[in-house]
Amino acid sequence: MPGSATDSFSLASRVEEIDGARLWLAAHMRAAGYGDDDVWALELALTEALANVVHHAYGGDPTQRIDLELDVSPSRTTVTITDSGAPFDPAAYEPAPLDTPRSGGYGVHLMREVMDEVGASAAPEGGTQLRLTKYRSPGIQPRRSRS
């Protein structure tokens, strides 16, 4: 189907690798005609998810691996993030209240806010499979160049 694609991408568990994953994701979404707002939302959620894997699931061990699967259709995009580290269930995680600005801990909150669906299950080899889904926003979105 035009505008549909699947692809996979792997990265080492280092925060310096996250930008490459974002570029990969954005290229596929733009090729499928998604606008800036949708691309930004998934880039942000992916960044937060990968940071959690690097820092928490793998505890900062840079030798571990993270696998991404992308499923882009004309109506929605899902990216699945698989790790083999410490299990994590975002549904069971309750972020701290937003009453007082703080110096961290916004990641899961932001992921939930900008995604239409966030789901997780146990990965086959241990660890977690996290699924982030964004439905295409209606209407025409502005296209910005990446800086």
Place this chain on the structure above:
Amino acid sequence: MNVSTEERGGAKVVRLEGALDVAAALELRDLLGTVLEPGAKVLLDLAAVSLIDSSGVGILVTAHRLADARGAAIVLAAPPGPVGRVFELTRTNRLLRIFPSVEEGLAALAA
């Protein structure tokens, strides 16, 4: 993240470009710790920031408090729509001093 700095009207204008994300967090923290000298007036020009994540927001909150502790001042200017949205979603826009343009931010620092 790319950084350029200039003096304007008695303030340090720090122009940030690229992603203020977990990968840039340490560099951003060190940068702000350096420019926020006692009594300093600092404006962060965010116009060329492509993305900010929870790490970036957290460091800006820390910088705001550091400025208070050091008798300095820090304002943010010209955040693109998605950057401003992250401030709103985290409600940090209630603490951080955010202005639509560099000129308005500089005026606030001069007041």
